[in-house]
Amino acid sequence: MPQHAINPNVSVDCVIFSFNNQELEVLLIERSAGNTDKVDEIKALPGNLIYEDETLDCAAERVLTELTGLENIFLEQVYTFGDPDRISKKHDQDWLRSIRAHPEARVITVAYTSLINKERFNLTPSSFARNAVWVKVKDVPQLGFDHNDILEKALDHLKQKIYIKPLGYELLPDRFTLAQLQKLYEAILDDKFDKRNFRRKILRTYFIVPLNEKQQGVAHKPAGLYRFDKSLFHQM
Amino acid sequence: MPQHAINPNVSVDCVIFSFNNQELEVLLIERSAGNTDKVDEIKALPGNLIYEDETLDCAAERVLTELTGLENIFLEQVYTFGDPDRISKKHDQDWLRSIRAHPEARVITVAYTSLINKERFNLTPSSFARNAVWVKVKDVPQLGFDHNDILEKALDHLKQKIYIKPLGYELLPDRFTLAQLQKLYEAILDDKFDKRNFRRKILRTYFIVPLNEKQQGVAHKPAGLYRFDKSLFHQM
DNA sequence: TCAAAAGTGTTCAAAATACACCCATGT
DNA sequence: ACATGGGTGTATTTTGAACACTTTTGA
Incomplete structure (x- = not known):
């Protein structure tokens, strides 16, 4: 097996929350199409296929770094999405064809989440992320794939957690x-x-x-x- | 793609709890090796690879039925386990070689859980389940793969849930x-x-x-x- | 009559809720 | 001087925790 072989059936997606002193925001990427100059105006969560030789947790951290530049973010698993049709909308397929070896392969995705203070990090989008932007959760548009569902689940998860552990200091200044x-x-x-x-x-x-x-x-x-x-x- | 093609990289495992009026029990299978008469004395959670054309939820229900005969069980997703080495212990590999086309393939598994009243269901093990047995949670031995970790996580999940929704009536007589x-x-x-x-x-x-x-x-x-x-x- | 589990009330402490006014600062 | 958001206390209700004795039945 080649080093860093890609597993074509499993991906990770990251739902990164921040707070602008008024509202919750989530980090989205604007997708650009592989090596071409084609651009896709649909936003998505940062996510990608895993490598064969890495854990899911490591994959989430790596993918987040590759796409957005965020490093050393503590990510927590939320839920796994596996509808067989979750990546088969025409628009998503068009885009996948431009970046993936097997764009039609069944992909299940494991969602991860984290809270960060966006003031402490720089975004340096790369790979197929043309850009990375903070969007107010209430203003999130229709996203690619099933990413609106994933966001929803991550929000539920966050609400649950804040009752149990008082979180959120990650989101504020020191x-x-x-x-x-x-x-x-x-x-x-x-x-x-x-x-x-x-x-x-x-x-x-x-x-x-x-x-x-x-x-x-x-x-x-x-x-x-x-x-x-x-x-x-x-x-x- | 043939009907019911198997996805070699993704499996589901089911953690089914019951209650014997004193203690929590969990449903385990005793593995038998494919078509041979080889027997594996190590117990495991019921689980198997998913089909390409089914959702994860459906796969969990199907796999549970195939292995144990339990039907129409409401299953809930718990967590996904993806350590690259999770199925590579020698003993597990020996067993996988007897039942799988690609026993060495990387497999991530999505864990599901449910609570049932065992008096209401018959166990009719089949496929590679030589037997299906209820084991007291406190007496669970070392299981195959990472199934002890999975059980642990399902137990945590159960404890969380019982605080939120008063569960457990499924486990009791009418x-x-x-x-x-x-x-x-x-x-x-x-x-x-x-x-x-x-x-x-x-x-x-x-x-x-x-x-x-x-x-x-x-x-x-x-x-x-x-x-x-x-x-x-x-x-x- | 005994053993075994069922059923029942009160007290105290802690936590949740509701509510209205004065304070320090910059403009 | 005024507009803005900061800061404070009390009374009431609700909830959680601790604790011991009597009752009904079958054996």
């Missing part, structure tokens, strides 16, 4: 205000909370710790800044 | 006592609960409804029987 954190929760859960109750609940955890610093240059009472204390968190 | 239900919860969550608090919490849901019947022939005060009211449940 130092953040409680209002920012609250907006993040509201964006993920698509809900509204009472400010006082939210603050009380967060501070009761003791791993969101106040810094002795305040916002500067805002035209209102400056908010106190907090940070997430990883070691305190892991103690519990 | 008419059951609250003590049986409590034992079931204790088995799944590997915990103990206070009887009074448990009963209160269950009855507060209103979809576990009392029948005007009691146990008969028990050498103690007979327990009242209850049933799960599906339509009341779905109203909430």
Whole structure:
């Protein structure tokens, strides 16, 4: 078997979320067609076939890096999609023919997800990603393949998780205000909370710790800044 | 493409749980080697390669039926396992060579799970399942492939789910006592609960409804029987 | 009459919810 | 001075946890 032989039947797709202080966003690529200058105006999640000799987790990390430049992202598996017709829409087939050796092969795909703070990373799209863009989750257009379903599933997964582990610090700056954190929760859960109750609940955890610093240059009472204390968190 | 062509790279495995009024059990098969009379004493989860033209969900249902005779089981996807070495242990390879066209092919597997009341189903093992047996989860031996990992993940999944939706009525007779239900919860969550608090919490849901019947022939005060009211449940 | 499991209430602590006003800053 | 979002406390309800005795039946 040649090194880095491709498995034609299994792919991974990555659903990377970020937060712009108001809304959840997801990372999409604009597909360009292989070596030709053909361009495909349909957006998609970053994803591609796996290699024969890598784990699924590694494949997801590699594919994400190849397409978007994001490195060392902790990805978590969400769900596997295997409808036999999931890549057979005409438009998708046209595009696959331009980049794949076996565009008609049955492909099942394993979806992965992660949360990142987009300010901390540069996007350097390459391979068949002509571009990589952050799109508000609420504005996501019709995507290629079954990627709208995949996004939906990743969102459900995210909502579940935030109840169990208080996530989301990955999405915020190192130092953040409680209002920012609250907006993040509201964006993920698509809900509204009472400010006082939210603050009380967060501070009761003791791993969101106040810094002795305040916002500067805002035209209102400056908010106190907090940070997430990883070691305190892991103690519990 | 021939009808029912096999996809050599993707399989499904089924983790079917039942309950014997004391403990959780899981359904395992004893593998027999293809057309030969060779026998493999290692147990495994029921699973096999998928067909090119079926969904993953359908494949799981079909494979389960082929191997164990269980029909119309509602299966739910759990997780996908894709370590490149997951089927390459010598013993597993020996066995695969006796039943597969490409025993060395990379296979990723999608795990499915379900809960059933074993009293309601007959096991009629066939294909390469020489036998199908219920084994107490706590007594599960070393299984073939990575099936111990898969079982572990399915158990985690089950624990998560029972917090969200009160499951488990599938595992009990139509008419059951609250003590049986409590034992079931204790088995799944590997915990103990206070009887009074448990009963209160269950009855507060209103979809576990009392029948005007009691146990008969028990050498103690007979327990009242209850049933799960599906339509009341779905109203909430 | 005994053994075995069923059934039942109360108290306390913790957590969730609802709700309204003053404060610090920049413009 | 005013507009903006920051910050705070209390009362009520709901939920979860701990805990012990009496009842009914068959053997």
